[in-house]
Amino acid sequence: MRTQQQTIDEILELAAAQFKVPRESLSPDDDFFKKLGIDSLQALSLLTRLEQHFSVELPDYELQGVSDFRTLAERIQSRL
Amino acid sequence: MLDLDQYTSVGAALREALDRFANETCLIESDRNRERTRLTYSDFKQMSLPLARALQDAEFSAGDRAAIIMTNQSKWLISAYAVFFGGGVLVPLDYKLTAKEQLQLLAHSKAKFLIVEYHLWRAITQEREFDDHKLRIVLVTEAPPTADLKGGFRWEEFRRKGDPFFVTREREDWACIVYSSGTGGRPKGCVLTHGNYLEQCKSLTAWYPFWPGVRYMSILPTNHAIDFMVGFIGPFVCGACVVHLRTLRPEFVRDAFVRYRITYVSLVPLVLKNLERGIKGNFDALPSAKRFLLNACVAVNRFFTRKRPNVPLSRKLLPQVHKAFGGDLVAMFTGGAFIEPATLQFFYDLGLPVANGYGLTEAGTVLTVNDLKPFRADTVGKPLPGVELRILNPGSDGVGEVAAKSGTIMSHYLDDAELSAETIVDGWLLTGDLGSFDDSGHLQLFGRKKNMIVTEGGKNVYPEDIESAFEDLAVKEHCVFAANYIWPQKELGKEMLVLVLHPESGQEVTSSQLDDLAARNRLLPDFKRVGGYLIWDKDFPRTASMKIKRAELAEQVGAAVARTAVKEL
Numbered sequence: 001m002r003t004q005q006q007t008i009d010e011i012l013e014l015a016a017a018q019f020k021v022p023r024e025s026l027s028p029d030d031d032f033f034k035k036l037g038i039d040s041l042q043a044l045s046l047l048t049r050l051e052q053h054f055s056v057e058l059p060d061y062e063l064q065g066v067s068d069f070r071t072l073a074e075r076i077q078s079r080l
Numbered sequence: 081m082l083d084l085d086q087y088t089s090v091g092a093a094l095r096e097a098l099d100r101f102a103n104e105t106c107l108i109e110s111d112r113n114r115e116r117t118r119l120t121y122s123d124f125k126q127m128s129l130p131l132a133r134a135l136q137d138a139e140f141s142a143g144d145r146a147a148i149i150m151t152n153q154s155k156w157l158i159s160a161y162a163v164f165f166g167g168g169v170l171v172p173l174d175y176k177l178t179a180k181e182q183l184q185l186l187a188h189s190k191a192k193f194l195i196v197e198y199h200l201w202r203a204i205t206q207e208r209e210f211d212d213h214k215l216r217i218v219l220v221t222e223a224p225p226t227a228d229l230k231g232g233f234r235w236e237e238f239r240r241k242g243d244p245f246f247v248t249r250e251r252e253d254w255a256c257i258v259y260s261s262g263t264g265g266r267p268k269g270c271v272l273t274h275g276n277y278l279e280q281c282k283s284l285t286a287w288y289p290f291w292p293g294v295r296y297m298s299i300l301p302t303n304h305a306i307d308f309m310v311g312f313i314g315p316f317v318c319g320a321c322v323v324h325l326r327t328l329r330p331e332f333v334r335d336a337f338v339r340y341r342i343t344y345v346s347l348v349p350l351v352l353k354n355l356e357r358g359i360k361g362n363f364d365a366l367p368s369a370k371r372f373l374l375n376a377c378v379a380v381n382r383f384f385t386r387k388r389p390n391v392p393l394s395r396k397l398l399p400q401v402h403k404a405f406g407g408d409l410v411a412m413f414t415g416g417a418f419i420e421p422a423t424l425q426f427f428y429d430l431g432l433p434v435a436n437g438y439g440l441t442e443a444g445t446v447l448t449v450n451d452l453k454p455f456r457a458d459t460v461g462k463p464l465p466g467v468e469l470r471i472l473n474p475g476s477d478g479v480g481e482v483a484a485k486s487g488t489i490m491s492h493y494l495d496d497a498e499l500s501a502e503t504i505v506d507g508w509l510l511t512g513d514l515g516s517f518d519d520s521g522h523l524q525l526f527g528r529k530k531n532m533i534v535t536e537g538g539k540n541v542y543p544e545d546i547e548s549a550f551e552d553l554a555v556k557e558h559c560v561f562a563a564n565y566i567w568p569q570k571e572l573g574k575e576m577l578v579l580v581l582h583p584e585s586g587q588e589v590t591s592s593q594l595d596d597l598a599a600r601n602r603l604l605p606d607f608k609r610v611g612g613y614l615i616w617d618k619d620f621p622r623t624a625s626m627k628i629k630r631a632e633l634a635e636q637v638g639a640a641v642a643r644t645a646v647k648e649l
Binding site: 041061 | 112151175176178199200326327328329330331350351354536602605606
């Protein structure tokens, strides 16, 4: 079982790779819309990538109102 | 299609449709690649009448208000029909609002009944204001077996045997209260009558007909005026089928086009642009010879469709493109927010017409739409049958405020006689949008007279609604504006919200205040966030009751400061 910190780290790795930004430029409390320069549809594609990686299914509403990596990690962690 | 002149209410028309088209499929619900539900009109009736009966047994009666807060799914439409069957007034609320905002609108609408998805209900019950709610009956869908529903009933179990009695409503009776904005200071609940919806349905289907076999993909929220009409009432009174997707990820939406051979879909500009990017990316990846051939086919298609669409020809010329959209797509609808004409033209040249339209909740749904004869990427189309439009006080360039008269215009704003009287004058709805007609009768929009923005995602955002997010900032006063309201421009687009800050005298805005500002901004849903701020060193003009005179302040700021002075937040 992953720890919350591991989940956050893996999310940051995956987001950095998907949107081609340096991993070290991302931190857990960043607003991923702003930091990655993405719109809501691109955020959904990130969610799909995360689902594949963590082998969970996240309903769209889990992302509603979420804009930072830490909260996203909490939502994923609760389903692991 | 039913002859809608024969019916006095939405409920009566739907009731007839359920019998007339009994064996046709009316609803498909898919979650990712799994089909969850497929209902015929007859199935739909079997599911909704026991609910209507249970509501009546719970003393739901004519004129009672029932709110729905759900994502797009079959239970939304089944519940709405049960409400109409019992003569109720539907209050469709936006599931994307915060729980606090939903509670505010529930209170404002005076809804006694609520039908809500479990995850949304759970959030509502955790709000402080939950204890003050005045709801009598709450039906919760898809609740886990052990969930505490806080007084709510399980939707799936809330049904009774025995025929419910159909409650007749007249055309002037209220059908829905739809909120066009106003979770902040002044909720704008548009009261739309049964006559409004029947007229809207008649005029829209005159240009874009549905028929049994048509499949409409419902992506825009059903609580929104457009999907309520073209993703529910319109297809149902014509015997067509509505496809709901529980997951709106681009990859699943793309799959659904093909799997369900979609005929029509409504999309916001953001999604259209995303599709355009994807298709262009695929084109660019083609070997140069194939790309050359493709471009030649597009040019031929453009030539042969210059006067009107020729979908069969387009499908032959560009089979791969059409196959990717399922092969049966006739048109896509868009409207609300600004969309680049080049994007519309791109799709049209592929033989995938995008009918750009214009409307507002206060006008039912749609006032104008492109009739595609010929396609015009630079306009929002012509007035629908039965819609009269007028340009008020046009300037030398013909541009003025668009006013509308039609059987689809709302009755009034709920409990706001003053705003209603300002908005509907002598039967004309003042839209607050600036436009002009060209020689062929097409409406072109140039901007807004009103202080609001429409996002690329199709959301209306009124600055006063989000001001409370910045309350108690350590400044003397603050006000939020649409940038284009302060600095009017005669083109659409470039919409953003600007926060005007007036620091205490002799003080400057510190970096910690800006951090506080940014943190509060982040807590807002992304489409409501302020894009920049401006420091203003004079007192805001105020009325005798100390309300900010927004128009005057905007004028002062616009005259003294350039738009380029706005600092990014």
